Amino acid sequence: MKYFFLSYLFVGAIIVSAFGFRGSKSELPPIEILPDMDHQAKVKYQAASEFFADGRGARLPVKGTLPMGFEIPAKPAAKGVKPARVAFTSGLGYYDTGKVGDFYGDGLPAEITGDKSVFNAEFIKRGEQRYNINCAICHGTSGNGKGVTSKYGILTAFNFQQPGNLDPANAAAYRADGAIFDVITNGKGLMGGYGGNITLRDRWAIVAYIRSLQLAAKESGVTLPLQ
Structure with missing residues (x-):
């Protein structure tokens, strides 16, 4: 065993003598075993690029791009629409957190229900669109937890259509509106938070669209639409 350690020290001494101690000065480029993404295939700021016709590496934002945290106004400012507020979590109230004090609230906040121009069929349609983009892949188009990911071993997506899901007395299945909002914002279990991707509204x-799916299934006795 002692010869093993002696050999180990001997090999270490050879390496140090050949390459020098860490931090020693040299005009030779360093040997990068783990480059840690120091060199990337990218165009640096204000650099030229022959890939584009105008020769510029820096590109303008895609048409329609908005700064993070703002929404496209529903109507032009000429019609009296107020400038969009910061659209991501910026307060401690129910509208921003889904909580009233230390408890989850139920029902849509006044900022939604009080805005008659928003809280209508178009609002539910908007929820359907956002749900299908961000949620249906795991929770299924009907909210039954059998989205595309369930076919690949991810079987933990919450089933919004399980029996008693609309009954607050059924604590095992029921999720308050504020609780659903909080999970969308911060994530839970394998689900990551979408607070930085989906605006408050x-x-x-x-949340409103999920409730409409549950109500439709309850009234018809069938989970619709079928996955």
């Missing part, structure tokens, strides 16, 4: 629109 769109999160509440998704």
Whole structure:
């Protein structure tokens, strides 16, 4: 065993003598075993690029791009529409957190129900669109938890259509509106948070759409639409 350690020290001494101690000065480029993404295939700022016809590496944003945190106004400012507020979580109230104090609230916040121009069929339609983009892949188009990912071993997506899901007395199945909003915002279990991807109003629109799916299934006795 002692010869093993002696050999180990001997090999270490050879390496140090050949390459020098860490931090020693040299005009030779370093040997990068783990480059840690120091060199990337990218165009740096204000650099030229022959890939584009105008020779510029820097590109303008895609048409329609908006700064993070703002929404496209429903109507032009000429019609008296107020500038869009910051659309992501910026407060401690029910509208921003889904909570009233330390408890989850139920029902849509006044910021939604009080805006008659938003809280209508178009609001539910918006929720359907956002749900299908962000949620249906795991929770299924009907909210039954059998989305595309369930076919690949991810079987933990919450089933919004399980019996008693609309009954607050059924604690095992029921999720308050604020609780659903909070999970969309912060994530839970294998689900990551979407607070930085989905605006406040769109999160509440998704909550409203989930409720409409549950009500439709309850009234018809069938989970619709079928996955």
